[in-house]
Amino acid sequence: MAGSLKETVEESDTRLGRLFDFSIQALIVLSLVTFSIETLPHLSPSYQKLLSALELLCVVVFTFEYIVRLWVADRKIAFVFSFFGVIDLIAILPFYLTLGIDLRSVRVFRFLRLFRILKLVRYNQAVRRFHRALLIAREEIVLFAVVALILLYLAAVGIYYFENEAQPEAFASVFHSLWWATATLTTVGYGDVYPVTVGGRCFTFLVLLVGLGIVSVPAGLVASALSKAREIEDGKELFETDTKDCR
Amino acid sequence: MAGSLKETVEESDTRLGRLFDFSIQALIVLSLVTFSIETLPHLSPSYQKLLSALELLCVVVFTFEYIVRLWVADRKIAFVFSFFGVIDLIAILPFYLTLGIDLRSVRVFRFLRLFRILKLVRYNQAVRRFHRALLIAREEIVLFAVVALILLYLAAVGIYYFENEAQPEAFASVFHSLWWATATLTTVGYGDVYPVTVGGRCFTFLVLLVGLGIVSVPAGLVASALSKAREIEDGKELFETDTKDCR
Amino acid sequence: MAGSLKETVEESDTRLGRLFDFSIQALIVLSLVTFSIETLPHLSPSYQKLLSALELLCVVVFTFEYIVRLWVADRKIAFVFSFFGVIDLIAILPFYLTLGIDLRSVRVFRFLRLFRILKLVRYNQAVRRFHRALLIAREEIVLFAVVALILLYLAAVGIYYFENEAQPEAFASVFHSLWWATATLTTVGYGDVYPVTVGGRCFTFLVLLVGLGIVSVPAGLVASALSKAREIEDGKELFETDTKDCR
Amino acid sequence: MAGSLKETVEESDTRLGRLFDFSIQALIVLSLVTFSIETLPHLSPSYQKLLSALELLCVVVFTFEYIVRLWVADRKIAFVFSFFGVIDLIAILPFYLTLGIDLRSVRVFRFLRLFRILKLVRYNQAVRRFHRALLIAREEIVLFAVVALILLYLAAVGIYYFENEAQPEAFASVFHSLWWATATLTTVGYGDVYPVTVGGRCFTFLVLLVGLGIVSVPAGLVASALSKAREIEDGKELFETDTKDCR
Numbered sequence: 001m002a003g004s005l006k007e008t009v010e011e012s013d014t015r016l017g018r019l020f021d022f023s024i025q026a027l028i029v030l031s032l033v034t035f036s037i038e039t040l041p042h043l044s045p046s047y048q049k050l051l052s053a054l055e056l057l058c059v060v061v062f063t064f065e066y067i068v069r070l071w072v073a074d075r076k077i078a079f080v081f082s083f084f085g086v087i088d089l090i091a092i093l094p095f096y097l098t099l100g101i102d103l104r105s106v107r108v109f110r111f112l113r114l115f116r117i118l119k120l121v122r123y124n125q126a127v128r129r130f131h132r133a134l135l136i137a138r139e140e141i142v143l144f145a146v147v148a149l150i151l152l153y154l155a156a157v158g159i160y161y162f163e164n165e166a167q168p169e170a171f172a173s174v175f176h177s178l179w180w181a182t183a184t185l186t187t188v189g190y191g192d193v194y195p196v197t198v199g200g201r202c203f204t205f206l207v208l209l210v211g212l213g214i215v216s217v218p219a220g221l222v223a224s225a226l227s228k229a230r231e232i233e234d235g236k237e238l239f240e241t242d243t244k245d246c247r
Numbered sequence: 248m249a250g251s252l253k254e255t256v257e258e259s260d261t262r263l264g265r266l267f268d269f270s271i272q273a274l275i276v277l278s279l280v281t282f283s284i285e286t287l288p289h290l291s292p293s294y295q296k297l298l299s300a301l302e303l304l305c306v307v308v309f310t311f312e313y314i315v316r317l318w319v320a321d322r323k324i325a326f327v328f329s330f331f332g333v334i335d336l337i338a339i340l341p342f343y344l345t346l347g348i349d350l351r352s353v354r355v356f357r358f359l360r361l362f363r364i365l366k367l368v369r370y371n372q373a374v375r376r377f378h379r380a381l382l383i384a385r386e387e388i389v390l391f392a393v394v395a396l397i398l399l400y401l402a403a404v405g406i407y408y409f410e411n412e413a414q415p416e417a418f419a420s421v422f423h424s425l426w427w428a429t430a431t432l433t434t435v436g437y438g439d440v441y442p443v444t445v446g447g448r449c450f451t452f453l454v455l456l457v458g459l460g461i462v463s464v465p466a467g468l469v470a471s472a473l474s475k476a477r478e479i480e481d482g483k484e485l486f487e488t489d490t491k492d493c494r
Numbered sequence: 495m496a497g498s499l500k501e502t503v504e505e506s507d508t509r510l511g512r513l514f515d516f517s518i519q520a521l522i523v524l525s526l527v528t529f530s531i532e533t534l535p536h537l538s539p540s541y542q543k544l545l546s547a548l549e550l551l552c553v554v555v556f557t558f559e560y561i562v563r564l565w566v567a568d569r570k571i572a573f574v575f576s577f578f579g580v581i582d583l584i585a586i587l588p589f590y591l592t593l594g595i596d597l598r599s600v601r602v603f604r605f606l607r608l609f610r611i612l613k614l615v616r617y618n619q620a621v622r623r624f625h626r627a628l629l630i631a632r633e634e635i636v637l638f639a640v641v642a643l644i645l646l647y648l649a650a651v652g653i654y655y656f657e658n659e660a661q662p663e664a665f666a667s668v669f670h671s672l673w674w675a676t677a678t679l680t681t682v683g684y685g686d687v688y689p690v691t692v693g694g695r696c697f698t699f700l701v702l703l704v705g706l707g708i709v710s711v712p713a714g715l716v717a718s719a720l721s722k723a724r725e726i727e728d729g730k731e732l733f734e735t736d737t738k739d740c741r
Numbered sequence: 742m743a744g745s746l747k748e749t750v751e752e753s754d755t756r757l758g759r760l761f762d763f764s765i766q767a768l769i770v771l772s773l774v775t776f777s778i779e780t781l782p783h784l785s786p787s788y789q790k791l792l793s794a795l796e797l798l799c800v801v802v803f804t805f806e807y808i809v810r811l812w813v814a815d816r817k818i819a820f821v822f823s824f825f826g827v828i829d830l831i832a833i834l835p836f837y838l839t840l841g842i843d844l845r846s847v848r849v850f851r852f853l854r855l856f857r858i859l860k861l862v863r864y865n866q867a868v869r870r871f872h873r874a875l876l877i878a879r880e881e882i883v884l885f886a887v888v889a890l891i892l893l894y895l896a897a898v899g900i901y902y903f904e905n906e907a908q909p910e911a912f913a914s915v916f917h918s919l920w921w922a923t924a925t926l927t928t929v930g931y932g933d934v935y936p937v938t939v940g941g942r943c944f945t946f947l948v949l950l951v952g953l954g955i956v957s958v959p960a961g962l963v964a965s966a967l968s969k970a971r972e973i974e975d976g977k978e979l980f981e982t983d984t985k986d987c988r
Contacts, residue, residue, distance in 0.1 A: 032400070036421035039407060127390065140967055143868065145456075153773070160780060174777035179448045183441075184929055186455045188431055191438035191685050191932035194924075201920045208927045209886075213960050219460050220714070220964025223467025226387055227475055228968055279647070283668035286654060374637065426695050430688075433702045435678055438685035438932050466707050467961070470714025473634055474722055526894070530915035533901060621884065673942045677935075680949045682925055685932035713954050717961025720881055721969055 006072040009065075024065060031058040059095045066092060129233070133225035144218045148185075151214055155181040155207045162200035167193075185211045253319040256312075271312060278305040306342045313339060376476045384472035391465045395432075398461055402428040402454045409447035414440075432458045500566040503559075518559060525552040553589045560586060623723045631719035638712045642679075645708055649675040649701045656694035661687075679705045747813040750806075765806060772799040800836045807833060870970045878966035885959045889926075892955055896922040896948045903941035908934075926952045 008016045034054045037043075043051075066088045073079035080089070134141070156177035163171040170193040171177050180193045184204065195201050255263045281301045284290075290298075313335045320326035327336070381388070403424035410418040417440040418424050427440045431451065442448050502510045528548045531537075537545075560582045567573035574583070628635070650671035657665040664687040665671050674687045678698065689695050749757045775795045778784075784792075807829045814820035821830070875882070897918035904912040911934040912918050921934045925945065936942050 036404075039411075039420040040422065041415075041419050130387065130390065136971070137967075140871065143871065157777075164780075168782070172782050173780040175781065178452075182448070182452045182455065183436065186459055187434045187681065187928045187930075188436035188455065189434075189438075189683065189924065189929035189931045190436045190441040191930070192441050194931040194933050201923070205919075205923045208923065208929065212927055212956070213963060215459070216463065216957065216960040217963050217967075219463040220467050220717070220961050221967060222460060222464050223471050223714070224964050224968040226384075226464075226468060227471040228971075230383070230475075283651075286658075286667040287669065288662075288666050377634065377637065425699075429695070429699045429702065430683065433706055434681045434928065435683035435702065436681075436685075436930065437683045437688040439688050462706070463710065466710040467714050467964070469707060469711050470718050470961070473631075473711075473715060474718040477630070477722075530898075533905075533914040534916065535909075535913050624881065624884065672946075676942075676946045676949065677930065680953055681928045682930035682949065683928075683932075684930045684935040686935050709953070710957065713957040714961050716954060716958050717965050720958075720962060721878075721965040724877070724969075 005068070009068055009072050024061075027058055027061055030054065031062075034058070055095075059092055062088070062092045129226060129229045132229040132232070133222060136228055137221045137225035140221050141218050144214060144221070148211075148214050148218075151207070151211055152178065152181045152185060155185065155211065158203050158207070159195060159200055162197055162203050163195050166197045166200070181207075184208065185215050187212070187215075252315070256315055256319050271308075274305055274308055277301065278309075281305070302342075306339055309335070309339045376473060376480070379476040379479070380469060380472035383475055384468045387468050388465050391461060391468070395458075395461050395465075398454070398458055399425065399428045399432060402432065402458065405450050405454070406442060406447055409444055409450050410442050413444045413447070428454075431455065432462050434459070434462075499562070503562055503566050518555075521552055521555055524548065525556075528552065549589075553586055556582070556586045623720060623727070626723040626726070627716060627719035630722055631715045634715050635712050638708060638715070642705075642708050642712075645701070645705055646672065646675045646679060649679065649705065652697050652701070653689060653694055656691055656697050657689050660691045660694070675701075678702070679709050681706070681709075746809070750809055750813050765802075768799055768802055771795065772803075775799070796836075800833055803829070803833045870967060870974070873970040873973070874963060874966035877969055878962045881962050882959050885955060885962070889952075889955050889959075892948070892952055893919065893922045893926060896926065896952065899944050899948070900936060900941055903938055903944050904936050907938045907941070922948075925949065926956050928953070928956075 004016075007014055008020050010017075031054075034051050037047075038051055069085075069088065070076060070079060079085045156174050159180055160171055160174050160177040163177075171180065176193075182188075183190050183193070185207070195204050251263075254261055255267050257264075278301075281298050284294075285298055316332075316335065317323060317326060326332045403421050406427055407418055407421050407424040410424075418427065423440075429435075430437050430440070432454070442451050498510075501508055502514050504511075525548075528545050531541075532545055563579075563582065564570060564573060573579045650668050653674055654665055654668050654671040657671075665674065670687075676682075677684050677687070679701070689698050745757075748755055749761050751758075772795075775792050778788075779792055810826075810829065811817060811820060820826045897915050900921055901912055901915050901918040904918075912921065917934075923929075924931050924934070926948070936945050
């Protein structure tokens with residue numbers, strides 16, 4: 001009985017295990033929706049009562065889940081300090097610590113539960129492949145990230161010199177200019193700050209000419225590294241076939 | 248005669264078949280243009296009459312087409328419940344159901360006809376290759392979609408905490424913040440909502456640093472999976488040549 | 495003498511030929527700058543005189559170039575009706591047709607001269623490779639372009655239904671909505687039109703979820719087709735080496 | 742002693758060398774932060790004193806570093822005129838030239854120090870690979886850059902003709918339109934200038950249809966060239982193994 005409970009909780013191969021997993025995940029999504037609705041202004045008291053009830057339900061189930069997971073764990077201490085053990089605890093602890101007290105800010109930890117969705121794909125091939133792809137392209141990604149940060153800073157310093165006089169509010173300092181540089185180099189372009197001087201606009205053009213390439217290359221790197229990682233996996237089998245053919 | 252009619256309607260290899268296909272497609276485009284023009288405000292009554300006449304013409308031809316397709320179909324029931332059979336019916340049914348009544352909202356189904364353009368490429372190699380590419384990269388695409396959604400939610404929760412006090416209107420709740428998160432992580436950046444606090448701006452920078460990669464990787468994945476799918480097709484022939492050379 | 499003149503004008507291998515090419519190109523850029531400056535409002539009469547003089551110089555040299563090219567061409571009729579022959583004529587004809595008359599609108603043809611910059615890369619390997627890449631990925635690019643246009647239209651129709659009532663000005667018809675769809679799906683996001691209703695915003699989210707991939711895949715397709723085209727070129731040599739090794 | 746000092750300054754293999762490198766880099770970051778904070782408006786005098794002191798500290802250490810580097814250099818003249826030698830001098834010279842005088846504008850050279858961060862990755866494999874990738878895709882990148890610039894100019898000329906009458910301020914000349922073209926083709930879309938006429942909007946749609954591909958292809962080219970460069974490195978080893986197997 002304890003063995004089958006252990007299987008149900010820790011594996012998702014059996015029918016019961018999958019049911020357990022999906023129930024917990026549905027509850028995570030429910031608790032997130034509850035959390036989001038609570039932030040809505042002008043909620044009627046009856047709604048607030050319903051949300052509190054749902055909140056209580058989630059915490060009770062998550063507490064029960066935590067206790068069961070702890071109970072079936074082979075190494076209890078290891079579970080408590082494991083990544084998901086800590087998250088499981090963080091997700092329920094704030095409720096007990098603040099019983100009766102309204103401590104909204106602590107609730108922010110609850111969304112850490114969301115990471116548990118990743119459990120679904122933990123032993124998945126895609127995650128392994130993604131990990132392998134990051135290892136393949138790690139050096140280039142770090143290089144591009146560093147160059148992108150340097151470019152961001154240089155863009156902010158440059159636009160500060162061009163626009164500070166014309167717009168002393170929007171480009172009040174290099175730090176203010178960094179906000180412009182972020183919005184521009186990521187091509188978000190909110191439109192709250194933008195250059196108005198001729199020099200500033202030419203500078204923006206040059207920065208974008210260089211910057212667009214640097215900012216969008218890493219995504220391409222990850223994509224091609226992922227297809228490379230897939231090739232390596234497939235290649236192992238192919239290579240064996242290939243050399244056999246040649247011999 | 249019935250055989251050649253069947254060929255004309257179902258195949259696009261013969262000259263008549265291609266003519267039939269192009270006529271239907273031209274009519275689909277015409278009916279879409281009609282549909283679009285009808286939404287224009289301040290249309291003169293004479294224009295409205297012309298549009299109604301065109302509309303009637305389209306429905307009559309589409310009805311005729313549906314009857315012919317049903318007539319030449321080998322398995323009539325299968326055609327009625329096939330994807331394109333249902334769309335063909337949906338495209339004409341609303342007109343007959345609302346004869347004399349102005350039921351604008353039902354007209355929305357008409358644009359489903361647009362999907363029939365895809366018929367042109369149905370047996371095309373590109374679609375097969377795209378399908379193969381999706382199968383190759385399916386796991387990574389699902390993984391990135393899930394991670395992107397989680398990131399979107401976390402970004403909305405985070406910006407809510409930073410900006411709610413400073414802009415109680417724009418960031419009134421997590422749901423309002425989700426709109427900001429959508430516009431920002433897709434780099435659309437309308438500029439109707441944007442962070443103004445220092446914390447919110449730094450948070451936006453961090454979210455974009457992580458988010459840009461995650462949001463734009465799937466497109467690169469599809470592209471490289473497509474080129475991989477092309478390689479597999481070509482590779483089958485090449486592989487045979489290759490091993491022949493070695494033996 | 496005529497032979498060396500022919501070489502100078504038509505080839506860019508000799509020193510004189512390269513000098514001739516660069517002079518003409520410099521003059522093209524000069525004429526473009528002149529053209530651009532003329533559009534500036536509030537030009538002083540002295541500037542306008544200088545611009546007219548530069549304009550005259552450009553036309554004289556381009557006329558001279560056209561005559562020389564025609565003179566050295568082996569097949570004169572073929573040159574006159576060739577792509578660059580027509581552009582050369584278009585670039586100078588407006589001036590003679592409008593002698594004394596101010597015919598600004600015709601000047602727009604002059605910027606067709608800019609395409610002559612492409613002559614520089616005409617026999618270049620990169621253009622051949624790009625052409626080969628387009629052939630490789632042609633089917634996918636056409637497929638994605640068609641799907642993107644369909645999506646654009648569907649997005650416009652959808653947002654029209656969601657936003658027409660709330661913003662009867664900005665989303666007055668499907669055509670107005672198409673402008674929003676263009677600005678949104680390309681992630682430009684000017685911010686002049688954006689959804690304000692909850693339905694419209696959720697719809698925007700869904701459209702972007704699907705649309706971003708479709709819009710940005712073609713660029714990745716071209717990029718990976720280009721690297722494939724490079725591989726094919728390199729592969730031909732490698733393949734020969736490879737099979738030699740095996741035998 | 743001089744030998745070990747030379748090692749400490751020029752190499753980063755030893756523990757002392759790494760400590761020296763990190764100290765200098767930390768000081769570079771500190772001097773950049775100081776530089777950025779100085780641009781903040783309304784700084785209290787006590788803060789300004791602190792910043793001046795930090796500034797002095799940085800200059801003193803950088804001067805000391807420059808002297809040591811010069812002292813341990815084998816070829817002193819070569820060091821002075823080397824890239825990093827010049828930057829090192831530029832970073833400290835302004836301070837001495839302006840002793841007592843407030844010469845803010847010269848301080849702009851100080852941020853050249855940031856480039857020294859690149860020293861860290863100078864002998865790194867990623868930089869070599871990136872260099873190799875640029876060589877592989879150089880022709881295509883130049884081709885796309887030239888085509889992108891031509892497109893940018895044509896877009897500016899086109900929108901000028903469409904929007905000049907409707908918005909004589911925002912699209913006052915081709916140069917003003919270039920600003921719109923930059924913001925649009927890079928998809929930044931600040932929203933300070935955008936077309937309002939039907940013609941201008943259709944033109945924008947066409948420009949984006951063509952332009953998006955051209956602007957975003959180079960990033961994909963770099964990414965796939967990088968993965969190609971990695972393959973070449975790996976391929977050398979694989980090729981040897983491969984042919985061995987066949988023999």
